[in-house]
Amino acid sequence: MPARSRALWFAAMGVYAFLYLPLLIVIVFSFNDSRLNARWTGFTLDWYAKLLGNQQLLTAAWNSLVIALAVTLISVLVGTIAGIALSRYRARALSLLVVTPMAVPDILTGVSLLVFFVMIHLTLGMQSVILAHVSFCISFVAIVVRSALTNLDPHLVEAARDLGATPFIAFRKVVMPAITPGIVAGALLAFTLSIDDFVITFFTAGAGTTTLPLQVYSMIKVSITPEINAVSTLLMVMTLSLVVLASRLAPETIRT
Amino acid sequence: MTRAGSLQTEAVKRRLLVGLPTLVLLVLFAAPTLIMVLATFQFPDDFGGLAPAWYSDSDGVHLDLTLENYERFAGEAIYLKIFWRSLVYATLTTLFCAALAYPLAMFITRAPSRIRDLLVLLVILPFWSNFLIRVYAWMSILGPRSLFTEGLNGLLGWFGLGPVTLLFTPFAVIVGLVYVHLPFMVLPLYANLCRHDPAWLDAARDLGASPWKTFVGVTLPMSVPGLVAGSLLVFIPALGAFAVPDILGGAQGAMIGNLISDQFLSARDWPFGSTIAVALTLFVVFIAWLMTAVARRLPGGAAHAR
Numbered sequence: 001m002p003a004r005s006r007a008l009w010f011a012a013m014g015v016y017a018f019l020y021l022p023l024l025i026v027i028v029f030s031f032n033d034s035r036l037n038a039r040w041t042g043f044t045l046d047w048y049a050k051l052l053g054n055q056q057l058l059t060a061a062w063n064s065l066v067i068a069l070a071v072t073l074i075s076v077l078v079g080t081i082a083g084i085a086l087s088r089y090r091a092r093a094l095s096l097l098v099v100t101p102m103a104v105p106d107i108l109t110g111v112s113l114l115v116f117f118v119m120i121h122l123t124l125g126m127q128s129v130i131l132a133h134v135s136f137c138i139s140f141v142a143i144v145v146r147s148a149l150t151n152l153d154p155h156l157v158e159a160a161r162d163l164g165a166t167p168f169i170a171f172r173k174v175v176m177p178a179i180t181p182g183i184v185a186g187a188l189l190a191f192t193l194s195i196d197d198f199v200i201t202f203f204t205a206g207a208g209t210t211t212l213p214l215q216v217y218s219m220i221k222v223s224i225t226p227e228i229n230a231v232s233t234l235l236m237v238m239t240l241s242l243v244v245l246a247s248r249l250a251p252e253t254i255r256t
Numbered sequence: 257m258t259r260a261g262s263l264q265t266e267a268v269k270r271r272l273l274v275g276l277p278t279l280v281l282l283v284l285f286a287a288p289t290l291i292m293v294l295a296t297f298q299f300p301d302d303f304g305g306l307a308p309a310w311y312s313d314s315d316g317v318h319l320d321l322t323l324e325n326y327e328r329f330a331g332e333a334i335y336l337k338i339f340w341r342s343l344v345y346a347t348l349t350t351l352f353c354a355a356l357a358y359p360l361a362m363f364i365t366r367a368p369s370r371i372r373d374l375l376v377l378l379v380i381l382p383f384w385s386n387f388l389i390r391v392y393a394w395m396s397i398l399g400p401r402s403l404f405t406e407g408l409n410g411l412l413g414w415f416g417l418g419p420v421t422l423l424f425t426p427f428a429v430i431v432g433l434v435y436v437h438l439p440f441m442v443l444p445l446y447a448n449l450c451r452h453d454p455a456w457l458d459a460a461r462d463l464g465a466s467p468w469k470t471f472v473g474v475t476l477p478m479s480v481p482g483l484v485a486g487s488l489l490v491f492i493p494a495l496g497a498f499a500v501p502d503i504l505g506g507a508q509g510a511m512i513g514n515l516i517s518d519q520f521l522s523a524r525d526w527p528f529g530s531t532i533a534v535a536l537t538l539f540v541v542f543i544a545w546l547m548t549a550v551a552r553r554l555p556g557g558a559a560h561a562r
């Protein structure tokens with residue numbers, strides 16, 4: 001290996017280490033038999049066992065799951081329609097409304113939705129969090145679905161109709177197979193974005209509702225405990241399985 | 257079905273397909289944004305929230321609006337100071353991300369094609385773990401009793417330098433921001449470097465350029481579009497960061513995001529919080545415009561202008 005590519009190799013490995021070491025440390029210390037996050041003293045599963053008894057955390061996890069499922073359902077419905085509309089028609093306003101929310105910093109989305117919900121007298125809680133998440137998840141679903149449809153030759157639908165297929169059959173046999181990977185990927189994206197969101201949830205949840213990230217945040221604010229490492233490790237395993245699932249179900253949409 | 261009938265159903269279909277998502281996004285995105293802009297001209301209510309924008313008495317309806325919030329924002333040094341600090345943090349974050357992303361993106365570009373996808377996936381993978389966890393990881397690394405901090409202070413002690421605090425400092429905020437945003441810089445850079453002809457590098461080398469000169473003279477200018485895209489993707493969220501400075505920064509590390517959240521959650525002055533938020537938005541739009549305008553004038557920008 002020439003000297004220059006060796007230098008590049010070391011630099012790149014250094015950056016990979018920077019990306020992975022912090023997460024690795026969290027995982028390792030979740031099995032550490034010490035309250036301090038500093039020295040390795042022995043293997044234990046106590047912190048995981050403690051999680052099972054943490055009622056607040058379980059409630060938060062349940063809330064997160066319910067919210068994420070509702071958000072996925074609504075944003076897949078609206079986002080798929082938006083994606084189809086964008087691929088078929090020149091819809092300037094819709095296109096702007098789909099792209100802009102993705103460029104807005106989270107905190108702005110959060111506070112503007114808070115002002116809005118209070119103004120329309122919507123009680124803050126699960127329902128406001130669901131609406132808030134839907135507002136940014138639609139865009140992601142729409143864009144994934146549209147990109148799945150750009151590969152679809154529009155003449156195929158016409159050909160199907162010419163060959164005697166009803167509009168419904170043409171849709172089911174031609175459009176559906178093309179669009180399904182996009183919908184699946186969009187659904188997984190919406191689910192992950194919803195279950196991971198902290199900033200927007202923080203502003204729109206109100207006092208009484210917690211989600212998993214909100215619960216982790218309040219745990220971090222109080223003190224650093226190995227329990228947080230354990231929750232974090234479980235969350236990492238969960239997201240990783242979702243990504244693996246997504247890449248199995250819709251390999252071409254996960255590519256960057 | 258007659259031709260006119262089918263045209264009519266086509267028009268109805270279009271109206272439904274475009275109309276429904278447009279309506280939803282108007283309600284959930286455009287309306288809240290406009291309401292926030294309106295809020296910047298309103299007075300705060302006694303217990304948080306907004307005072308009504310108008311009132312009516314025997315003389316009729318009166319608007320109850322003010323420019324006070326903007327005057328206060330422009331008039332008090334502390335707010336401009338925090339804006340300036342956020343600007344510095346976001347700029348440093350962008351620079352460090354670029355410094356880390358170049359070697360990584362160049363390495364991936366030159367790797368054998370069968371493992372390239374895997375190497376890209378390895379950049380995205382940490383991004384899929386929860387955002388708070390990634391911030392928390394640094395909280396435990398930079399904490400006063402961590403292996404890293406104690407090792408560093410041991411080393412500094414050898415040179416007779418005093419122990420340093422890492423957590424709850426501007427340093428911690430910038431490390432956290434770089435860590436959270438790095439993939440956004442690597443991916444556009446990689447997408448750009450992929451399209452470079454390896455012959456350019458060979459030519460530079462054959463003409464006797466050192467690796468550093470090749471980088472500065474060929475790779476860097478040709479990659480400007482990727483660098484600009486990456487910088488926008490890093491700079492904008494870094495400027496509006498809230499959770500990273502909240503968790504890793506102390507009182508000294510507060511950014512615009514913390515200023516906004518304080519106005520909404522503790523000071524309970526929503527109109528003023530909205531004013532800062534609108535100022536941040538305008539600033540972000542300005543920076544995005546500036547960066548794309550500058551990039552268009554640079555040599556690589558023109559070559560790759562699309």
